[in-house]
Amino acid sequence: MKNILLLSLGLAFITMGWAQETMKRTIVTTDGEIDDVDTFIRYLLYSNEFETQGLVYSSSMWHWKGDGKGTTFTSEMEMTKKIYGKDLTDLRWPGTNWIQELLAEYAKVYPNLIGHDSNYPSPQELLDLIRVGNIDFEGEMAQRTEGSRLIREKLLDDDDRELFLQAWGGTNTIARALKSIEEDYKDTRDWKDIKEKVSKKAIIYTIMDQDATYKNYIGPNWPKIRVFYNANQFWCFAYPWKQVVPKSQQPFLEGSFMGANIINDHGPLLKKYYSYGDGQKQEGDPNHFEGDITKIANTERGSFSKYDFISEGDSPAFLHLLDVGLNNYEDPSRGGWSGRFVLSKDNPYRYEDGDHAADLNPETGKMDKSYPQTRWIKAMQLDFAARADWCVKTFEEANHAPEVIIKEGLSITAKAGEIFNIHVALNDIDGHPVYLWAWCYDEAGDGHAEVKVENAIVTVQIPKTAKKKNQFHIIVEGTDTGFPALTRYQRVIVSVL
Template sequence: MSSLQSLTQTFPSTRPRVFILTDISNEPDDAESLVRYLLYSNQFRTEGIVAVTSTWMKNKTCPQDIHKILNAYEKAVGNLNNHVHPDFPYPSAGELRELVKTGPSCYGFEALGGYEGKEWEMSSGAQLLLERLEASIGEEGNDPLWVLVWGGTNVLAQVLMHAKSNCDEEEITRLLSRLRVYAISDQDDTASWIRRSFPNIFYISSVHAWNQYGIAAWTGIGGDKYYGFDQGGPDFDKLTKEWIKENIQTGPLGEAYPDYIFIPEGDTPTFLYLVQNGLGVPEHPEYGSWGGRYELSDKGPTRHAGRHYGDAHDSVTGKDGNVHRSNQATIWRWRDAFQNDFAARMRWSLTTDFKEANHHPVVCVNGTKGFEPLEIEAEAGSIVELDAEGTYDPDGNAEGLSFKWFHYREPTATQWSTHLEVQEVEFTPIDEWKKGKKVQMKLPGPEKCCVDLMSRKPVRKGQKMHLILEVTDRGTPPLKSYRRVIVQTTNRELKGGVGDGEDHGNIADAMAGMQ
C-alpha cells in the first residue's frame, strides 16, 4: 500500500480483545465463521482460539482443524495487509497458532467433576482464558475481554469455578467486571449455571427452549430458509451456495471455507457485533449492530439485577415490501451489507494491489471522523443540522458515494410498541445537489419525546434519538460505512405533558397521548 493510500484510510482508536470457544468440526459452520473472522482479525486483539465440546460433539475437541484454517490464512495474510492501515495489521499465522488450545474432551459439567463434586483439572484452554482475563485487570490495561462462545461453555465454567474456589469476593467482582460474553444460545449444561451463579457477568445470549434454535436472534445470519421465519422478508440471494462459491470459496483462504449443511455461519454474529464500522457500540447491545440487538432481561434495582442481555426486536421492511417484526430481523436487516463486506475482504486476500479491490468509505459528520457515536443535545421541537461533507472514498471515487440517513427508533423504545412510543423523524437534504451530505431534521415536540411514559409528566431530559448515516460506495462489491448520531432531547422549561402532577389511570390513556 502506498503512503497516500494508508493515510486516507481510517482506523479504530482501539481493538476489542477477543477469546473464541469453538466446537469446530461438529458441523461446517464453525469453520466457515473462523474463515470470516480471520478476514476481520486486524480489527481485534485475538487472545485465544480454544476447541471445545458441545451437545453436538460431547467427547472430543478438534484443535487440528483450527490449524488447518490457519495454514490457509498464512498464504493470504500478506495480501490482506496491503489493504489495511499499517497501524492495524493482520496478525501472523504464527501468532495465532500460539493461541490455539483445547478444552476438556467431555461434556458440560463433567469438566467440573460432574454433579458429585469430584476433583477436576483445568484444561489448557481454561488456563489460557484465566491468564488473559487476569491480564484485563493487570498492568496490560483495562480493556474488557470478549469471550465469543460458538459451542459449549465448560471452559468458561472451569475458570469461574476456579475463581470461586480461590478468590475472595472483591477479586471475583473485579474479574467479572472485565468479562464480556456473547454466546450462540446454550450448547451445554454449564451455561445456565454460569448466569445463575454469576448474574453480574455481561452476557449476551438468546435464551429459549433447549435446541429450539429457530427462535434465536442469531439465526438471522442465514437461517430463514432452514427455519422458515420472516418468509419473504430476508433476501437469501447472497447466501446461496452458488454465490458463496463465486465470491467466497476462492483463493487459499476461501478454499478453506466449507459448504454449509444446515445454516451458514451460525456463530458469525458474535464478532459481527464487534466489527467497528460506525454502527455498533459493544458496551450497548440495545443500540443494535450487524450482530443483532439485545436488551437487558432484568432491569430491576442495580444491586439485584443481572447483566444478561436477551433478544430484542426490530421492524424492518423486507424484500417483499412488507414490514417484518422479529428478533432475527435485527441481524438480517444488515445482510446485504455484511455479505458484500465479506466478499470484498476475500478479494483483498487475492491481490497485493490496493487499486484492484474496493475499500470502505470514511465517514465524517459535523467535522469529526471515527467509529464512536456523535452525541449531541438539542431542545425538543428544534431543528438539528447534520453535515457529512468531509466523507470520502479512499479509492478516490468521492462522486460515487451515496448518503442515506434514517431514524433507528427501536433503541429508543422501552417496549415492543415502538411505533406508539417513538415518533419517527424525517430528514430534509439541504446541500446544493440534494445528495444528502447535509440534512436537517426537526425533533418531536416535548409532549412527544420529553414526558414520562406512564404519568405523562414533563421531564428535562427525554428520549435519546438514534440517527444513522449509511454511506455506500460504487465499488465492486459496494461497501457501506456508518456513523451513529445520538441526540439527547431536552426540555428546559418542562413544557408538554400533564401539568397537574396526576397520573393517568391506565396504559390506554398514556398510549393515547403518544399517538
C-alpha cells in the first residue's frame, strides 16, 4: 500500500471544543516526582480536551512528606524498602507548591492558547481546584484531607458523567475518599444505592501500584469500581525508555527533537519541562541528577544528551481521555494513545496490560508488551510539538489536527471472505493537504483483514476463515502536511455476520 495525497475537501469543520456536558471529567492525584511535573506540563496543553475537577497532592512509595514529628516509617512495598531502607522520617518530598508555580507559567501562555481553543481553562479555575490530600506517609489514608473530601464530593454529586480518577502516585487519597463514603453511609438504608452509584461513576487509571491501598482497601471493599492498570506499557514513556522504545520512534524523544520543537523558544511553561542536561534541579528530591550535564553521559538507563526526554510515566493516564478518533475510552482493549488493556480473567471490572495485552512489534517480529503504547509515540510527540507551538504562535501560524470522516459509519457488518469499500473524507482547518492511510489492528480484534488504500477509498477483505461475530478493527488515519504533521483517526469495527 502507499500513501495517497488528498486535497482538503472543504467540508464544514466541526468546532475544536466540545460542549462541557460532553467532556470527560477527571481528577488528578500526584506525588510530584519530576516525571509528574513533565506529565503535568503536557496535561496543561491538552486541558481543553477534558474537564479538570481536581488537582490533588498525594503521596506514594517514592515520595512522602512525613508528619514533622520525627515519626519513622518503613515502606510496605518491597522495591522501595530495598532501595531506601527502614525507619525513614520523610522521602524525597517535592512540596505542595509546584503545581501553583507551573500554573503561574501557564497563565503567561494562556492568552495565546485560547486563540487556538476557547475551551482552555483559565489559570484561576485550575488554581481553585488544587487540594492537599494524604501526603504524610506512603499509603496513609487514616486522615480525611481536603483532597479526599474533594474526591468524595465529586463521587457523590448529581453529575451523571463518570469520574476518571488518575493516580500518578499512590491510590491512598482516592482510597481515603472511598473510605469516608463507607464510614458515613454503611450503616444507613441508602448504603446499597450509594455504593452502586459510586462504583458506576468511578474509573481509576493507575500507573503501577505505588502503595498498597488498592490491594488492601479499594479492591476488597469496592470490587465493582473499574480499574485500568498500567504496569508495563508506561515504561516506554518513563525513565528506561531507551531500552523499551523501538529505534524508529526514539528520535522523537531525543534532544534534537525535544529541544528545538518543544522546550526552547516555546514560552515560559515549556522551559520548566525537565530534560536531560538542562541544568534544572527539583527542590526536595536529592535523587534528581538528570539536569546535571556532567552526570548523564553514561547511566544505568543508557547514555543521554542535552534535552533528551527523561520521563512522563504518568502521561498515559490522561492520554486515555483524548478523543483522537480511536474510540478507546469506553473499551480499553481497543487500544489507543494510552495503551491497550485486556479484561482480567479474575476481575470483570479490571483491565490490565502485560504479556496477554502485547502487540506484534514489526521491528523485532516478536510480541511486545510495550508496543501497544510505543506504536503511537511519533504521532503523540508531533502532536505535543504542535501544542507547544500554540503557546507562542497565532492560530494562522500554527498547525491543527485534521478531521477524518467515514461515510459508512464506524460499525459495519460483512460476511466471511467479503470485499467491501470504506469511503473517506479528509478535512483540514488550516487548508493543508492530508494523506490517507489505513491498516488492520489485528490484536485489538479477532485477527487480520487485508486493507488497501486508493484515492479516498479503503478496500477491506475479510478472511474466508472468519467466524460469526468475529470483529476486525480497521484504523483509518489522516495525516496533514503542516508542521508538525498531525494525525487523527477513525476506527471502523467490522462485525462478521
